Amino acid sequence: MDEAELIERSRRGDLGAFNALVVAYQDRVYNLCLRMLGSPQAAEDASQEAFLSAYRNVAQMRGPSVRSWLFRIASNTCIDELRRRRRQPQLSLERPAPGGDSERPLEVADPAAGPEQLALRGELGEALQGELLRLPPDQRLAVVLCDVEGLSYDEIAASMGSSIGTVKSRISRGRARLREALRARPELFGDLVRPTEGSGYAG
Structure with a gap:
């Protein structure tokens, strides 16, 4: 069916x-x-x-x-x-410590990478997830739908109940804030490609 x-x-x-x-x-x-x-x-x-x-x-x-x-x-x-x-702000006692398996950070792993590269990418994934949570909710949602879920602008607009122009603006602002935050932490990248002005997260 x-x-x-x-x-x-x-x-x-x-x-x-x-x-x-x-x-x-x-x-x-x-x-x-x-x-x-x-x-x-x-x-x-x-x-x-x-x-x-x-x-x-x-x-x-x-x-x-x-x-x-x-x-x-x-x-x-x-x-x-x-x-x-x-x-109603409250402290969650159930949330695992950062880096726990159940956190499921954004994945940037490469099967061909060595242990050091995998460790760096794991840290980068955790950092990305942490910075995502610092974005305003509308920017966070737009970035997740675009860069994690792979939706088109039309689909994101339908999901958010917004115009395509608004969606593009939120994605652009969210990516810019992520790039700025990650540039302040070059140790996360090692030999990986560092974030550039024209990219999404990195590369």
Whole structure:
């Protein structure tokens, strides 16, 4: 059964079809929530809430692809959580120490790299994730959808409910802030290509 048929059956109330869509997209939705929120537990909670919201509003699902629709719901869920945190700041005792496996930092590993290069790239991935969490939420979301999830400008605009011009501006500003932050930490790059003015993160 292709995705278009799963969407149509889901809209008619077929729970099995909707569950198939959940299985297809649960990892990507979780990954988006993790990049936005920084905590595995918060990402798990947000992704579950996003899918519950999607199920409650499944009749509104449109188009040949469900990805942008699900990402928009997940994005809104994360933004709501970030707003709640600002209103009620609290220390999470569940968040693992930086560098733990469950943090799942941005991956920049090369299978052909030696141990020293792999170590540097692991540190770089952790630094990227840390700097992502310092970006304003709108810039963070745009950068994640573009550079991590690989969405087109049209898809990002649909996911964020923004114009393409606004999306491009947020990506540009977010990348610029990441480059500036990483330039201040040259030890992360070793022999790797350092961030340049015309690049995204590095190279």
